[in-house]
Amino acid sequence: MISEQGRILEQLLSGAFICQVSDEDAWRFLKTSGNADKIEVQLNLLNRTLASAADGDVFYAAYQSLGDNERRVLSSQFQEISGHLVPLVEWLLLVQQASGTDIPITQGSAIRLTELQGTIEDTPAFAEQLAKISHYKLFGSTSVSTDGQIKQVFKRLTDLGYMLRPNQDKQIFIATGKVEYLYEVIKFIDETESLSLAQQAQSAVQQGSLI
């Protein structure tokens, strides 16, 4: 039998994000003091290191030292992530608005697809927004029906690791720690580029011109 440590090592090396939603056992294992060091030693052999984001909500494997090859890989990865930002953010806001609770999606938020679909179908503005989002290259839907679009969007999100479908028979999706990672990325860009996004949004709300 493979040990817990080996299993987690394998997960990390296959590029997985480990969070409380996707793999609670592994996440707890890494959270326990001492365990992370053991994994770290083994990762170091392969020029990897254990990285965590969003206050330790997610763990993943990062390069330990960066050569030209590694930089090339990371650059293309970054291009990809920054290209995904707009569709993902638009989608997050759409779900937040459609659910009507004003609470943004965080790790562990459950989304009932049928409920969401009902709201979106009943509100033409949401349906329009969904159509726009689903036709982004990231989601790549060609469907004209709301049903097809939303299914494709959630399928892609599950493939990308942002969402998890715990029960294949049910249309319930749970947001993983990768969503937290996404927030972290936006926060990082906000801070480094000093965009002061939150202030922009606030002043826009005061002017009453926001979305």
Added chain:
Amino acid sequence: MNQNMHQAGVKLLNALSRHADLVMQVYLSGTLDESKFSAKVIDSLIKQGILWRPENDADLRLKNAVRQLLEGSLQDERTRHIDANIGASLASLKTLAQHYKEALQHQRFAESQAHLSDLTEHVYGLTETLSNSVRVLFSRINNEFGYVSSIDAKIRENQLAQSQVSELLDQLEMFKFDELSNIAASHRELRHLLIVTLQHSFSRVTQELSVVQARLLSLLGRFRELRGRTRLLKGFLLHMEQSPDFQPVNYCGLSQVPMLFNQAPGIIAPASPDVKRIEHEAELQKLVSAIRAINRPQKNYQPDRAAHEIVIEEQSAVEFAEDSLKKAVEDYFCRIIDTGERLTALEYYQQQQLEFDPEAWLYQVIGGYQGLTTEEQSYFAIEPSGMPDPVFTGNFVITDVELGLR
């Protein structure tokens, strides 16, 4: 007097129960829709102090006492009212205790009893108010201020609750147990009420309030974080709208790549089976047995099986060529009839110099006889000649057949 009070109270409660529908409608909607109920009923309810009109042209509302009764009994979560006027209650407690002691000193026992029961009522009332306030706070925390939908409103509600908690805590400081114990002195009942009961409820409430405060603070933090996230997302979209060609600098080109963007891709590929490992034998066997191979040999072109052109033409009439052997047998039978002599089949065969196989001829003769109808058979007599088989018993070898007329 007592009798009158009793009757008036029963009357009031009866009125409440009789117009329960109306009262609940006012409780739930806040004001009374006067067109739905008769003016007489409304008038009587106003007289009994159940409904009141705050201003001349305002709608009718429930009296606060009735509303509080309902809120308390229904454990209504919408209630946000917290009665923090502990100072006044404490003052009245002290006064009542003084009355009680004075009455006892003057040996007016009946009066002292009345004061004591009044005091008891007040003490229990105070403890109930305190625990009620805490319960209201908890229920608000537990559903995370679910009665308001936007995060901003939740934050405001949270701040209100926090100010209520701190006010309650301020008021609780007015409990001065040394003072109370001085007042109670050595009176057993007073000590029980003023010290044991009040202290008990005091300590429980302060404990719970500190929990409430901590929970409120953490909730506030969470709400602020959620609000921050929403603003972040909206701000990002807004920014992208205003400057669509915004592209963050590729941080991976920096000398120190931020850990956030340092993400190693997966390197593990699935392993291959090792067929020489004995402990895997059972597993592998299972896998092999689960393989569903369908062997379909590649067939080359088969001209025989290829589709042919179907030619439809008239079927030629089939003619049954009379079997010559059968005809010869018929002739043989006719000869017997004609001559009426007995003649063996082989003799006829030689006479006619027939060309069939003699054995087949004999078979055909016997068969011809058997093929006749019973009536026709009865004209002929057939006599096989031969001998038993030398080797196998029970077998008779026919060498010739003699046919004659009966």
